[in-house]
Amino acid sequence: MDKQSLFVQVANLEERIGELYVELGTLKQKIQDLIEENLRLQRENERFKEESLEGKTPLEPRSAQENLLRIYREGFHICNVKYGSLRTEGECLFCLSFIQKT
Ligand SMILES: [Zn+2]
Incomplete structure (x- = not known):
């Protein structure tokens, strides 16, 4: 070698x-x-x-929507597709449409 x-x-x-x-x-x-x-x-x-x-x-003083929004802002999914998992890809359209519906 x-x-x-x-x-x-x-x-x-x-x-x-x-x-x-x-x-x-x-x-x-x-x-x-x-x-x-x-x-x-x-x-x-x-x-x-x-x-x-x-x-x-x-949880009572807040509305359900506020709570979901808070959880979403903290970086978690609230949509039924990935509920509870960390959002790693930025905004999630499923979550956003879910917030609008509630
Ligand atoms: Zn989501």
Whole structure:
């Protein structure tokens, strides 16, 4: 095996490791984001539970439409196609038409 091709192989490997390292960093950031999102939802859930235990019904003062709109603005689908999942593709026409109907 000639030295030249060994050097090329090592250089290619180095490049791939570099790319994997960047990908790893991106994945770590995504995990971090998901953990934070999860914590936020847990806290919100706790708050709702506490409020309903205290006999308050936090959802009542708002109309159903306001609640749906709020959930939608927070980045979740409210349409029956993808209800409850994160909106990753921007505005959702199904959600928007659903808001208008209610
Ligand atoms: Zn939707």
